[in-house]
Amino acid sequence: MINGKKIVIAIVTFVMAAMFTVPALAADLNEVTFTDSKITVSGSCTTSNQVQVIVFDYNNQPLFFSTVDVVQDSFNKTLDAVFDLEAGKTYTIKVADYNGKNVSTDTFTVETENPSHTHSYSSEWKSDKTNHWHECTCGEKSDISAHIYGEWKIIKDATATEQGSKERICSVCGYRDTAIIAATEYSPQTGDTRNIVLWISLLFISSGAFVTLVIIMRQRKQSEW
Numbered sequence: 001m002i003n004g005k006k007i008v009i010a011i012v013t014f015v016m017a018a019m020f021t022v023p024a025l026a027a028d029l030n031e032v033t034f035t036d037s038k039i040t041v042s043g044s045c046t047t048s049n050q051v052q053v054i055v056f057d058y059n060n061q062p063l064f065f066s067t068v069d070v071v072q073d074s075f076n077k078t079l080d081a082v083f084d085l086e087a088g089k090t091y092t093i094k095v096a097d098y099n100g101k102n103v104s105t106d107t108f109t110v111e112t113e114n115p116s117h118t119h120s121y122s123s124e125w126k127s128d129k130t131n132h133w134h135e136c137t138c139g140e141k142s143d144i145s146a147h148i149y150g151e152w153k154i155i156k157d158a159t160a161t162e163q164g165s166k167e168r169i170c171s172v173c174g175y176r177d178t179a180i181i182a183a184t185e186y187s188p189q190t191g192d193t194r195n196i197v198l199w200i201s202l203l204f205i206s207s208g209a210f211v212t213l214v215i216i217m218r219q220r221k222q223s224e225w
Helices: 004-019 194-224
Strands: 027-035 038-045 050-056 062-069 074-078 090-097 103-109 131-135 141-146 153-156 164-169 176-181
Touching: 027 090, 027 103, 038 050, 038 090, 062 074, 153 176
Parallel strands: none
Antiparallel strands: 027 038, 038 074, 050 062, 050 090, 090 103, 131 141, 153 164, 164 176
16 A cells, blocks of 8 residues: 555655756855754845745755745745754755746755854743752753752641641742641640649549548547447
8 A cells, every 4th residue: 555645755856856957046045054943044036036945854855845035136034944953964955936947055964063052041940859040942051059948837737637738948949848747646735634634643542542541540449449
């Protein structure tokens, strides 16, 4: 069974190859730049008010097609796509006038590291449980440092059956670190009842001693009689 996707790619490749086989100078591609995953093309064209731009990969397979306006015989356009290109590979750009009769070709190689990028770090802090930092749009991190926490603050008191919680906040980035407070082993009391128990115990002891004393005194009186 023939793959439909492969047929479409083959037809598109054939059409574009036919369109780009006639050399001419009317559509002239002067410069190609690749910065921050974007391709920018610039050049001149004297035969139409638009040019057709096609990006080919390193295997000469089409990746992207766009129509670019020509203003006063020149064009300059950052293509409306984000290209995930492989470092060290060479890619081809072809530009033709709108009739596809005048073709200009240029190539560029993707650098291992893009030297033209200038980091622009956000003023807002990003953080995880350990550190905070400022981050560039490209993902590069700066000013990485550990959190500076204040004192723990109780959010919920623990009880005999339920856990409590507490938190502390970084004074630099505002990151909140939370922790669990284990349930207590006994229920909290509104007052100290240990003295009451002691007095009750003493009352029983003294009552027993008093009863014993009364019995002994009666026995002595009876023995005297």
